[in-house]
Amino acid sequence: MQTSATTDTMRPPYPAESGAGVYSNKLGMWVFLASDVMFFTALIGSYVILRFGMTEPWAKPGAVLNVPLTGINTFLLICSSVSMVKAYAAIADGKKYFLRKVAGQTLQDGGLKFWLLITIICGAGFVGVQVFEYIKLVGHGFTPTGYREGSVLAEHALADPVKYGAGVAGMYGSTFFTMTGFHGFHVTCGVVSMLYLYFTKVLPEKYSPQDYRGIEVIGLYWHFVDLVWIILFTIVYLI
């Protein structure tokens, strides 16, 4: 820096802008997640308003939906969040490998390739179980328009209108499939993105402890999707 006699040395040099203090990809993902929050808020808020605006009772939890199966599915998704953290921690420590033997331990030590694969498998498993659940539900007669006429569910609803929420079947189906469907779509997008990263960046070992931004950014997204599911599971399945 040139310092001439006229330089105002009493004034401190102006700091260059540090911005948010994080790199742009991560900041961009945070902003996108804020926007996604608003998207799910629209869906969930509408659900809450529609459900409590109903004059007739809502279906009892577990009457239509298979709560234990989805409970297991929820566990699967939470596990995938854990394995995502493990993948992140692995690459931060420079563990690019799949599995490696560690002296004195029975279990092998997992690296980025291992933990991200586990995350992908858990995520794909979640989508698979959800598809299976949808097929079963539609088979029983639960559709976005309500209980299909002549189906098992329609008969149950006739026999026990309170338990099966016969009067709200249309709204139940509309909200259930829209909310869980869009969540499933988000999970699918996450799995596809992780698969892409796995083959283009992780297997060729492009990530290093100096730069693993892709893993951190997809991890943010993944935890967000997980969090949304915990809210959805609570308000759609449990109450």
Place this chain on the structure above:
Amino acid sequence: MSTVAPVRSEAHDTHHAPMSFWQKYIFSTDHKIIGIQFLFVSLFFLLVGGLLAMQIRWQLGFPGKPMPGGGILPESMISGGVILPEYYIQLVTMHGTFMVFFAIMPLLVGVYANFLIPLKLGAHDMAFPRINMWSFWLALLAGLIMVAGFFVPDGAPRAGWTMYAPLSARPDLSGATYSQQLWSISIVVLGLSSVMGSVNYITTIINHRAPGMSFFRMPLSVWSLFITAILAVLALPVLQGAAIMLLFDQTIGTHFFDPVAGGQALLWQHLFWFFGHPEVYILILPAMGMVSDIVANGSRKPIFGYYSMVFAMIGIAFLGWIVWGHHMFMSGMNPTLGSTFMVSTLLIAVPSAVKVFNWLGTMWRGNLHLHVPMLNAIGFVSMFTIGGLSGIFMAATPVDIPIHDTQFIVAHIHYVLFGGSLFALFAAIPFWYPKMFGRLMDERIGKIHFWLTFITYNLTFFPMHIIGMGGQMRRIYDPTIYDFLKPQQPMNEFISYSAFALFAVQFLFMFNFLWSLKKGKVAPQNPWNDNGLEWSLPNPAPHGNWAPKTPNVYRGPYEFSAPEAGDADFLPQTKKLPTDRDPVPASISGGGH
């Protein structure tokens, strides 16, 4: 001392390779080209929206008379030259949709956020150039889907641009099946495009400012685009969610908005206006920001009350979230809630007035240079004031009851959208035209265009206040069917003649814009003697902007007539005076950095 900016994406390192036509102009990731793409596409939609408006005016001015040139339209729209009621409602719907979503919004945000943000911040490009490209192509796709609505069986959507349910949700009520679905799909795609764009703008503004460009040295245009992007990122997804529910109602038989099956029609209105009111500010804040830059430039004075301008915009943006109910006073909402919304709406007048007085304070005793951008900027200030005042007037629930859904509302929205946003665009387009194309738009045609537009615009929209007070409904097909509206028919005719003149005048602008592309006067590097960073680049700005270097910023953007400037009456942000010290670089963390 190093002057390297803190964050530079690796994507910028490849910019000097020669590019094919397709890379350069079609699948471009250069923010300036994307801005220009947006400019051409949205000016086209502005023209389409204007053509639809002319047909509306023909029907209102001369109901039952054959429309000149109506013969080219098919029988399903026009019978014996006379506009059919079902075509009229399509016109009203699509005029609103095109103007709001595909003309004004992309003109303000798509064009100027893309074009100005990196140039005014000293960045080489947007933070995510490829996402930016996709944002443009998705917006174009959304526009084409919307246009396709005219060409499907039953014609364009018929539920008004606000798509109130259950009319929009049930084809048996609206009479249009496919185009209503296309509307929903188009809005979902457009929302995606808007979110992608806004993520880019926010990230770029936070992370890609040149050394020395602190938040409070940013020009107000960038501030306004920043706040707009935050609004868009939070508001558009709500509309997307609502449009998706509407689409499901229309296609797979859900019942979100159909009261017959337990849905809530009012829910659509709440969701739409929860998006819709922030959207109003998405449509005006960038205009305010750009006008602030131009008013300071045309007055050769620092902007009056820079900080209060910024905080007024933040205040408007915040209040914008809690006023949506004022669109629904007459919808059967709880009256107590209506009072709450009335108070919050009236509050918005405070930051808006702060801005108006600051513009006046800037011009007060300034050395006014009445170039075309400045004239249009003054037009903006005066017309926005009228539109804002009628806004406060309507915000009072007792007043809203009689004038709700009348032409008064139409007058108000046009005073803020045409008188506000569009005048700001007529200011911004010639102002940054040299930076885009290297040439100046013709000054004389520009001045004639301004005065003729200003006069015919007022002759068109001001009388709408009067016939609205007289009770003429907003989307009425034929006002003469009511005896109490018959005395107003001469006024309707007058409005129509003025509207045709207003439309005709816009061809001056179109001619000026297109002619100047090739034949305009070659612009000097800084034709307006402005301080902004963008004028330190040649015209048109090269690909990569300042790359590989980054400019240093030494002061705010409004140092006009500063004593330090010497003989010139402006002091560019990049000009280093002997007393200035260079900014020091900063570091970032995370992700392995």
